[in-house]
Amino acid sequence: MSAAVLVVVGVLTGLTTVLFGFGGGFVTVPVIVWVDVAAGPAAATVAVATSSLVMVAGAVVATAATPRPVLRRLRGAGPLPAMLGIGGLAGAFAASFAPAGLIHWGFVVYLAVTVVDVLARPGFLRPNSDAGAAARHRTFAIPAALGMPIGAIASFLGVGGSVMTVPLLRRSGLPMGTAVALANPLTACISVPACVVFLSSHGADGEAGVPVVGSVDLCAAALLLLGVLPVVALLRRRPPRIADRLHAWGYVALLCLVLTAMVARAA
Numbered sequence: 001m002s003a004a005v006l007v008v009v010g011v012l013t014g015l016t017t018v019l020f021g022f023g024g025g026f027v028t029v030p031v032i033v034w035v036d037v038a039a040g041p042a043a044a045t046v047a048v049a050t051s052s053l054v055m056v057a058g059a060v061v062a063t064a065a066t067p068r069p070v071l072r073r074l075r076g077a078g079p080l081p082a083m084l085g086i087g088g089l090a091g092a093f094a095a096s097f098a099p100a101g102l103i104h105w106g107f108v109v110y111l112a113v114t115v116v117d118v119l120a121r122p123g124f125l126r127p128n129s130d131a132g133a134a135a136r137h138r139t140f141a142i143p144a145a146l147g148m149p150i151g152a153i154a155s156f157l158g159v160g161g162s163v164m165t166v167p168l169l170r171r172s173g174l175p176m177g178t179a180v181a182l183a184n185p186l187t188a189c190i191s192v193p194a195c196v197v198f199l200s201s202h203g204a205d206g207e208a209g210v211p212v213v214g215s216v217d218l219c220a221a222a223l224l225l226l227g228v229l230p231v232v233a234l235l236r237r238r239p240p241r242i243a244d245r246l247h248a249w250g251y252v253a254l255l256c257l258v259l260t261a262m263v264a265r266a267a
Helices: 002-020 025-035 037-064 068-077 080-097 100-120 131-136 144-157 162-171 176-200 218-237 244-266
Strands: none
Touching: 002 025, 002 037, 002 176, 002 218, 002 244, 025 037, 025 218, 025 244, 037 080, 037 100, 037 144, 037 176, 037 218, 068 080, 068 176, 080 144, 080 176, 100 144, 100 162, 100 244, 144 162, 144 176, 162 176, 162 244, 176 244
């Protein structure tokens, strides 16, 4: 039953990767915590670590299938990818030693702040009249100085960082489809170094019945990727046509759904 659930969740993760740039962390972390409950207090760390491996694969495949003209927008990013990677390393190290409650409630707070931000501030759901002019005066929508904090928070919580990068890209005047497409390579910059740390760290005790390499549950990751990769490869090459405003509201609705599920689990 758990295997079937993980494959189905993998399909959903592939959809969120293509449609929202999430990379799967918001979907996979709660599910892996449930599947690996036998790991006890280490379940949250195993979930974050396993999510990072799934995000690496999904983000790399999605990036490879993205049209080159879209990816050329990253040329102005400067040191941002490197700063995201450094932050990803730091967050992964911290997550390896953090208590489960801190990761869980950090995840909840992260989601709640993001929902409030995209609803309250202009430029995500409502057009920002200053976005076009501001975009012409900078090389890339996300300053390199934000790379380390974005990478650290994302890898600590097992998410790809797209919940911070997509709104920033969106507020620069980009349509949702382009913002989501650019979020995937940025997610890879965070997830690759984080995954290396998790694979070499110590996670759940093997006696708990959770087969892990480092802190990564390779069995759960393989089942998730069985659903993720075909969906990402297909939809990234032939993305569905969604009205921009509807796309933005769908992004917010999914955040609210996951936030509700995480709060309900803790209740």
